[in-house]
Amino acid sequence: MKIGSPIKKSPWIYHAHAGGCVGCDIELLACMGPRYDLERLGIKWVASPRYADILLVTGPVPLHTKPFLERVYAQTPEPKRVIAMGACGTSCGVFIDDENYSIAGPVDKIIPVDVKIPGCPPKPEAIIDGILKVMRKF
Amino acid sequence: MNVISKLKAYGELISNFFRKPVTVKEGYGFTADIFRWLPRRDADKCTGCGACNERCSSGATSLTDSGTERLVSIDGLRCIFCGRCADVCPERALDLVIDPENRKKMMEKDPTAMVSLSQGSEEKKPTTDTTLKLQRCTICGEIMPCTEIYLEVVRERVLRNLQPDTAAIIDKDMEKYLRACISCRRKYSLEWDTHPRKFI
Numbered sequence: 615m616k617i618g619s620p621i622k623k624s625p626w627i628y629h630a631h632a633g634g635c636v637g638c639d640i641e642l643l644a645c646m647g648p649r650y651d652l653e654r655l656g657i658k659w660v661a662s663p664r665y666a667d668i669l670l671v672t673g674p675v676p677l678h679t680k681p682f683l684e685r686v687y688a689q690t691p692e693p694k695r696v697i698a699m700g701a702c703g704t705s706c707g708v709f710i711d712d713e714n715y716s717i718a719g720p721v722d723k724i725i726p727v728d729v730k731i732p733g734c735p736p737k738p739e740a741i742i743d744g745i746l747k748v749m750r751k752f
Numbered sequence: 753m754n755v756i757s758k759l760k761a762y763g764e765l766i767s768n769f770f771r772k773p774v775t776v777k778e779g780y781g782f783t784a785d786i787f788r789w790l791p792r793r794d795a796d797k798c799t800g801c802g803a804c805n806e807r808c809s810s811g812a813t814s815l816t817d818s819g820t821e822r823l824v825s826i827d828g829l830r831c832i833f834c835g836r837c838a839d840v841c842p843e844r845a846l847d848l849v850i851d852p853e854n855r856k857k858m859m860e861k862d863p864t865a866m867v868s869l870s871q872g873s874e875e876k877k878p879t880t881d882t883t884l885k886l887q888r889c890t891i892c893g894e895i896m897p898c899t900e901i902y903l904e905v906v907r908e909r910v911l912r913n914l915q916p917d918t919a920a921i922i923d924k925d926m927e928k929y930l931r932a933c934i935s936c937r938r939k940y941s942l943e944w945d946t947h948p949r950k951f952i
Contacts, residue, residue: 648774701810704829708810731870734832740868747872
């Protein structure tokens with residue numbers, strides 16, 4: 615059953631860390647700080663994919679993490695949208711997929727991605743812009 | 753002592769009502785002068801030499817020859833804004849600094865400003881593309897793996913540091929062989945008297 619645009623104001627986001635350095639994750643923390651403060655916009659970080667509307671994936675997805683990412687995607691209830699973040703998440707960045715033995719490829723090879731936020735790491739403004747873009751897709 | 757500390761606490765509480773918020777409007781904000789963005793390429797300066805492609809740390813740049821044209825591009829999704837391409841470019845055609853007009857818009861909180869390179873699933877990939885014409889061999893007409901502008905730059909660079917009389921001789925030779933393909937150079941270099949053994 616398809617429900618038309620149920621989420622208009624307050625998306626709950628689950629952050630899945632799939633390998634990579636922690637640069638993007640620190641930038642996500644900066645988003646929750648007093649300067650940008652995403653919670654005033656109703657955007658909330660949740661601890662389990664079961665509550666989430668949006669899945670935010672950082673990192674190039676190593677082979678080891680691939681089954682967990684698939685499981686997290688399956689656990690997120692419909693309707694759901696996915697954001698791939700950082701140069702690694704969007705296209706593997708410096709971990710070039712043809713030459714690296716341990717990388718399962720960028721995020722969009724494994725699960726469908728709606729919005730990509732490039733940058734190494736992206737600015738908090740860019741993250742907010744990406745989240746607002748994905749909210750228009752519900 | 754107890755009363756004073758209580759008064760201080762109330763004073764702090766009341767002053768908080770009149771304080772301005774620390775948070776900024778979402779989607780906009782301050783960008784530093786040296787803020788790095790997707791490299792912008794000056795299409796007039798670029799010679800298509802491929803130095804940026806050699807030096808790229810994340811494999812974002814690419815040179816693709818198709819027919820008579822060479823496409824030099826930087827993939828915005830893969831670029832990590834390290835700036836090595838701009839450092840190594842001999843013509844200084846690349847610039848990582850954000851587009852000044854866009855930056856001004858961002859600082860003035862103009863809603864038309866481009867805040868990020870974020871890409872939806874059906875939107876176009878953020879790239880920097882330049883298309884250049886490839887040189888054709890003047891004798892056999894075969895396409896050579898270098899661009900027209902690049903050969904001019906090579907000629908200038910070779911003649912720049914030479915003595916005028918030597919430069920005149922080499923310039924005369926280069927007129928013939930620079931725009932010929934490698935197999936034609938091999939064939940005709942003795943006929944044209946451009947073979948390097950004449951200097952020995």
